[in-house]
Amino acid sequence: MKCFPYTPRKTQLKIADTVEKALSSRQHVLIDSPTGSGKTVAVLVPCVEYAVRTGKKILYLTKTNTQQQQVYKELKKIREKIEFTAMGIQGRANLCVLFKDFENANSEELAKLCRDRKKSTMKHTGTVKECNEIYLIDEDNSKILELSEGCPYFANLLSLNEEFEDYFLHNVCDITDVLAFADKHHICPYEFIKAHLRYADIIVAPYAYFFVKPIRKALLTWWNTTIENLVVILDEAHNLQDYCRELESASLSLYTVHAAMHEVEECNNPVLGNFISARDFLISIEHMVEECVKEFVKDDEDSFVPPDYLETYLLSNLKTDSTHLNAVIMDLLQAGEIYSEKKRMEGKLPRSYMRAVSNFLVAWFSIGGTEYTKIVSGGENPEIVAFCLDATIAALPLCSVHAGIHMSGTLSPLDEYRDSLGLDKNRTVFLELPSPFAPENLQIVYETTVTTRYEEIYAFPEIFDLIEHEIVRICNSIQRNIIVFFPSFKILQIFVNRGIENRIDKDVYVEAQGMNSIEMGKIIENFRDCSRPKVMLAVIGGRLSEGIDFPDKQLELIVIVGIPYPKPSARQKALQFYYDMKFRKGWEYAVQAPAARKMRQAIGRLIRNENDRGMAIILDKRAKQFSEYLENLNQTDDVIADIKRFFGD
Ligand code: SF4
Structure with a gap:
């Protein structure tokens, strides 16, 4: 292990050695080692060396964006010993400059708005040299006057001088560096990172970039690699089981139902399934949630709901059959799509609560089997939840990666972690280390x-x-x-x-x-x-x-x-x-x-x-x-x- 930036301690050598073996034998290694034991650098050194030697790609996943700082710090030190390229990525919600006022926007909503702006930018600019047709910069080069169409930050990115690119392609490109660079040159940091990911040996990203299917697919495309070519490092992995269960769960709160009712009024209360108005349908849903709370919730605790409760309630309340109920839900979905499309055309957040209600109903009716339980909770904003009990559903892609390093100061009990996530016993090794301190x-x-x-x-x-x-x-x-x-x-x-x-x-x-x-x-x-x-x-x-x-x-x-x-x-x-x-x-x-x-x-x-x-x-x-x-x-x-x-x- 030539690339340790510091003289390694005994425990660090043990970690590095175990990781090195796991990489070459395509295993998952579960590491329980206390904070302060230097496990981040001890894991990174063999991974970087392996990536440079074999062409494998390293995806370093953190639960929060703030955890990324320590990773960049260690990568920069390692890079003094060995040549490689590393980049960090975060979601549009953190990096988009143009829509930073949409504080609660999710990545899907921002992606839609961004797509329109980029399309418009390309249309207006034609070639990158003409991008100044859609934006203006003050004489002091500091203030951008935005026009209503297109995205000036994207236009500026298209005309970026390649010399600048060169700097980032031969460095550890940490998010803070990119933000400072993007700010200075008035470019979009998100699109800048996206455009250069294919050169990276290592990417540091939030969990969603691996566990949320559409985001993972996009990342692999931009990176020009496959899941089988990945070595995944999961930092602070002790809560991964909870994260995976939440990811596969679906919930509907009364707040969402009420917000959908407001939308219905804005779009003239459409008729659903040829027999019920959207308002009346949502009132039935509202009553169903309230009845459910009244019937099952005691002392503000959550409670089980019979699996067919919702369907039975709606069918008898609406005096209809499953086929018609299905048609109603599909029409609500369509009304939601039209509503959000209208918002998008107006340059507003393409959000629809009607769509959220119908998506929930589709998920609720399709979920069965022992992997889920259906529950209701009371309180100020009651909700019904199809709660996923099986973390292996969201964790399944881990079975396809070349190797996985899972670490935390509190990962033990390791057999529970392995079994909960469905990792193959024959492909998983354990490493538990005592505190390095007296x-x-x-x-x-x-x-x-x-x-x-x-x-x-x-x-x-x-x-x-x-x-x-x-x-x-x-x-x-x-x-x-x-x-x-x-x-x-x-x-x-x-x-x-x-x-x-x-x-x-x-x-x-x-x-x-x-x-x-x-x-x-x-x-x-x-x-x-x-x-x-x-x-x-x-x-x-x-x-x-x-x-x-x-x-x-x-x-x-x-x-x-x-x-x-x-x-x-x-x-x-x-x-x-x-x-x-x-x-x-x-x-x-x-x-x-x-x-x-x-x-x-x-x-x-x-x-x-x-x-x-x-x-x-x-x-x-x-x-x-x-x-x-x-x-x-x-x-x-x-x-x-x-x-x-x-x-x-
Ligand atoms: S190109 Fe960048 S700044 Fe412009 S809308 Fe898209 S994410 Fe936002």
């Missing part, structure tokens, strides 16, 4: 005096007094930054209502449900300020327990209140049943595995580098069952003494 820097203990087990809380409500007493005792025992993670907003609120904040001797911040990113950013900023110690009350599995770093003194102790088993909702019960049927491992795969990952994610906030020290306390006697997943987990008989000993306070 083990004495992290201490994990659990208390046996308390639990949030439902049956015990129900039988002994005074457990809440005990838990509150323990949280307050722990928080007041040291002068350091502490996060207390509760299993849900509901339980967090119980403690807030009891006035726990007033009993803690530090400034207390509370993560509120539905907090927007600005509010969240503000409390994080205040919490991070270490001038005096603070306590944050948050929810495990939420934004504070994943993806946000608190290095050094910003966070030194976390308290996990109860085991974060998934809420026993209808979809959770269905998932457990499905895994029982499929693998005989319903509890292990659907309940225990996600709880273990959530705890490991939260504990992972404590140690981000070799200088960090931290302690995690789990307030639940059931923690013992997780010793397999939590390194060095010990029972504590005197938690305050243990805290004092660990911190030397």
Whole structure:
């Protein structure tokens, strides 16, 4: 491995070696290695070398756009040792300059608008030299006056000097670089990237570029390659199963039905299937959702819906048969298409809620079999959902790639990950690595005096007094930054209502449900300020327990209140049943595995580098069952003494 930009650590060499073997034997490798272990570079080095040697293409997938930064940083370092081309891509929703005011537009809607503008640009320009017929630039070359047709950013791209292209074709072309370049030359960054993808050895992209079929197809065409020629790297892959299940699920909310009703009025309430007006049909759908909530939803939890409930309701309510109902749905679809086409012609967002309602109905009626469950949920915006239980449906393309590298600091249990995604046992290898940092820097203990087990809380409500007493005792025992993670907003609120904040001797911040990113950013900023110690009350599995770093003194102790088993909702019960049927491992795969990952994610906030020290306390006697997943987990008989000993306070 000649291209390591730094002297590799032992664990990095182990990762690189395993990846190298997996590449040449066309395998999937599942890597569980803690944050800070340097796995990104250790995976990239053998992949880059392999791509350069064999002509295979590397697709590096990240869940969020912000995760891409670390990848570019490592690629730039590796490129000092070996020649290759890498580019990043994101969706039009992030990169389109012309329609940046359409904040909620999805990629399909923007693609339609963009197609029109490009067509018009080509028509007006004829040849690239004449593109100034449709746009003007101020004398200082900085301001573009847009005309109503065409896209000036696309026109400018067509006339781009090839010297500029050359720069990007011999570099790691990170999204920030492209945006700066595009801004300077008034070109479209999205189309610029698209036009140059075919030269890339490596592409860094969001998950959708692989798992959403039309987007994957487009990417492979622009890249001029095939799925069999790809090596796919999946970063932060521990939630991939959830992502895949969501991708294949379909839902209809009352908000969508009401928005479709507004559209119907705008297009003169068309007649559907020759016997019912669009308004009356949508009123039936609205009543059906409301009835469904009334009949099945208790205590605001979601609930199962009999598979044929919707069809039976509509057929009896409309006094018709399946053939006519089908015709009604198809006519609604057509009305939606006409409506969105009209919007498109007006240069507006080509969105139609009528189309969304009919697409949902088609999906709902066609979905059957054990891979799906049908549920309804209440609340402010009730919805019915055909929930996909089987992540292998969306993950199927993974079986066709040349090789796959799946990694995360919390990927274990690896057998659950492999089976949930349907990866071939004979083609999949596991690599679990311990933390590269001194083990004495992290201490994990659990208390046996308390639990949030439902049956015990129900039988002994005074457990809440005990838990509150323990949280307050722990928080007041040291002068350091502490996060207390509760299993849900509901339980967090119980403690807030009891006035726990007033009993803690530090400034207390509370993560509120539905907090927007600005509010969240503000409390994080205040919490991070270490001038005096603070306590944050948050929810495990939420934004504070994943993806946000608190290095050094910003966070030194976390308290996990109860085991974060998934809420026993209808979809959770269905998932457990499905895994029982499929693998005989319903509890292990659907309940225990996600709880273990959530705890490991939260504990992972404590140690981000070799200088960090931290302690995690789990307030639940059931923690013992997780010793397999939590390194060095010990029972504590005197938690305050243990805290004092660990911190030397
Ligand atoms: S060419 Fe680019 S800037 Fe113009 S509409 Fe399309 S995506 Fe937007």
